[in-house]
Amino acid sequence: MPEIVCEANVQTVAFSKDGSRLLGICQDGKLRAWDAKTGKPQASANLEGGAGSEPARLVARSLTRDSFATRTGNSLQIRDGETGQIFRQFEDPELRLASATISADRALLAVSGRLPQATSEFTVELVDSSGKPRFRVPAGLGGISVMAVSPDGKTLVAGGFDADLRAWSTANGELLRHIQELNVAMFAMDFSPDGRYLATAGADRTVYLWDTKTWKISRKLTGQAEMISALSFSPDSRLLLTGGFNAVTLKHPVEVLLWQVETGKILRRMPVSQRVESVAFSPDARMGAASVGTTKVFLWTL
Amino acid sequence: VEITGMSTKWTRRDLIENCITRGLLVAGAPALSQSRLFSLWAETTVAPGKPTPTEVLGPFYKKGAPDTRAMRSAGAAGFPLKIGGKVYNVKGEPVQGAKVELWHADEVGLYDLEGYKYRSRLSLENATEYAVDTIMPGHYDDRPAQHVHYMISAPGHRTLITQLYFATDPFFEGDPDKHFKKRNIVGNRDLIRPVMLFEKVGAPSAAVSFDIVLEKL
Numbered sequence: 001m002p003e004i005v006c007e008a009n010v011q012t013v014a015f016s017k018d019g020s021r022l023l024g025i026c027q028d029g030k031l032r033a034w035d036a037k038t039g040k041p042q043a044s045a046n047l048e049g050g051a052g053s054e055p056a057r058l059v060a061r062s063l064t065r066d067s068f069a070t071r072t073g074n075s076l077q078i079r080d081g082e083t084g085q086i087f088r089q090f091e092d093p094e095l096r097l098a099s100a101t102i103s104a105d106r107a108l109l110a111v112s113g114r115l116p117q118a119t120s121e122f123t124v125e126l127v128d129s130s131g132k133p134r135f136r137v138p139a140g141l142g143g144i145s146v147m148a149v150s151p152d153g154k155t156l157v158a159g160g161f162d163a164d165l166r167a168w169s170t171a172n173g174e175l176l177r178h179i180q181e182l183n184v185a186m187f188a189m190d191f192s193p194d195g196r197y198l199a200t201a202g203a204d205r206t207v208y209l210w211d212t213k214t215w216k217i218s219r220k221l222t223g224q225a226e227m228i229s230a231l232s233f234s235p236d237s238r239l240l241l242t243g244g245f246n247a248v249t250l251k252h253p254v255e256v257l258l259w260q261v262e263t264g265k266i267l268r269r270m271p272v273s274q275r276v277e278s279v280a281f282s283p284d285a286r287m288g289a290a291s292v293g294t295t296k297v298f299l300w301t302l
Numbered sequence: 303v304e305i306t307g308m309s310t311k312w313t314r315r316d317l318i319e320n321c322i323t324r325g326l327l328v329a330g331a332p333a334l335s336q337s338r339l340f341s342l343w344a345e346t347t348v349a350p351g352k353p354t355p356t357e358v359l360g361p362f363y364k365k366g367a368p369d370t371r372a373m374r375s376a377g378a379a380g381f382p383l384k385i386g387g388k389v390y391n392v393k394g395e396p397v398q399g400a401k402v403e404l405w406h407a408d409e410v411g412l413y414d415l416e417g418y419k420y421r422s423r424l425s426l427e428n429a430t431e432y433a434v435d436t437i438m439p440g441h442y443d444d445r446p447a448q449h450v451h452y453m454i455s456a457p458g459h460r461t462l463i464t465q466l467y468f469a470t471d472p473f474f475e476g477d478p479d480k481h482f483k484k485r486n487i488v489g490n491r492d493l494i495r496p497v498m499l500f501e502k503v504g505a506p507s508a509a510v511s512f513d514i515v516l517e518k519l
Contacts, residue, residue, distance in 0.1 A: 120356050120463050141453075141463055142359035161359045183365045184415055203362060203415050227415075247362075247412060 002039025004297040011058045012278040013291045014065040019282040029055020031084040045084045060100035101147040112144035135173030151195045159186035188231035201228035221264045226254045230276045234285040243276025353517045355490035357465040362413040367421035373436035380409030380437030382507040389514045396430035400456035411440035447473040459516040467494040
């Protein structure tokens with residue numbers, strides 16, 4: 001299968017809705033496309049807009065992978081995943097931005113960071129389609145490594161470097177759960193598109209599948225040799241892709257794993273050359289892709 | 303003896319010479335006992351009034367560390383290092399009852415996430431001083447400056463998350479004042495502490511004093 005070498009750093013990859021193209025959001029502020037079968041480059045688009053002279057930087061992408069958020073200068077933009085066109089633009093929050101996420105319907109943007117006057121405490125802020133903050137809540141001392149909004153848009157979840165998992169109501173910021181069961185930080189999370197599970201993974205090389213009704217661990221998936229940095233459910237919620245990194249040298253070869261969600265079985269191990277930045281399924285889950293190291297993209301027929 | 307980094311290898315002689323030229327090493331140390339020397343050294347570092355600067359928690363924190371001063375096992379690889387200090391409030395008064403949690407990478411720059419090697423959470427109870435026996439942490443790709451992570455809490459005080467760096471680290475090229483901003487890794491010059499080296503034949507070791515100043519809630 002094709003291995004693509006891009007001329008710029010690829011921050012994240014996703015397939016187009018029709019599955020024919022692979023899309024990469026790149027650090028030079030371009031949205032690049034490749035043919036999903038051959039890996040041949042297609043037209044790229046500049047991520048225009050925003051006040052700054054610096055290129056638009058990816059800050060978040062939606063659960064459904066059909067939109068993403070960027071930052072340019074002092075504003076944040078929610079964009080279409082295929083064209084890069086701006087749906088909505090927000091004033092940059094007062095927070096020193098650390099991580100962000102957007103809801104599947106593109107209506108909500110959540111950001112985490114530190115307020116300028118804060119010493120150690122981190123804050124999560126939810127901005128709704130009015131462009132104004134709906135709420136701001138405390139989010140611990142360690143900082144938020146990863147966030148996600150549930151497919152129904154009702155729950156915002158954040159995983160911290162302090163190993164805590166917090167869930168808030170997107171309606172009013174009520175803290176629904178503060179889970180302190182894990183010992184180490186999460187670096188990746190994804191809701192299953194059917195809403196049944198939240199998968200989290202990180203420094204202990206394990207994927208935790210949380211039942212979103214009870215917020216108990218439903219299953220632990222073990223078998224990845226490296227710390228896990230990327231994770232994605234298939235559109236039918238039945239498969240998972242995960243990718244990792246070696247903690248000593250990021251240039252160490254690692255593996256992308258394909259898992260069956262119901263059994264926890266590893267269906268396939270796919271070696272890649274470096275740290276995995278993102279993983280993605282095609283809409284029919286017959287293909288998988290990963291952005292690797294800085295400029296490489298791997299494509300597989302699953 | 304070699305202090306091994308990812309890209310630079312310094313012999314202990316290089317390191318000591320460098321320390322002497324920078325005034326980081328107390329020359330003629332063998333005349334005094336280690337503990338006496340250490341306390342003299344420590345007395346010069348107290349700077350109440352200003353809370354200790356904060357740093358990020360980092361990605362490799364692990365909950366549940368044991369309460370142990372002996373973080374280094376006998377015969378462990380790596381350069382033996384003692385770290386100690388007092389916990390103060392901003393008025394310069396010693397603070398009792400602190401929990402001082404420390405964690406750092408091993409000699410090759412790896413964090414133990416399976417177990418609790420080089421991780422400790424000390425309960426000071428009535429004491430106001432902490433001390434651990436450990437090794438000099440190694441370097442790793444993403445964060446090439448040697449460091450020890452800290453999380454300190456005490457009743458009535460704001461929890462502090464910070465990091466300790468070493469003035470002898472080859473990363474600072476022998477001049478922390480000049481190079482502390484390199485690659486935006488170290489947030490504050492005050493977190494880079496002098497290292498005292500002990501010249502015991504066949505068993506050299508290092509000591510660092512790092513006092514903590516907490517803000518009241």
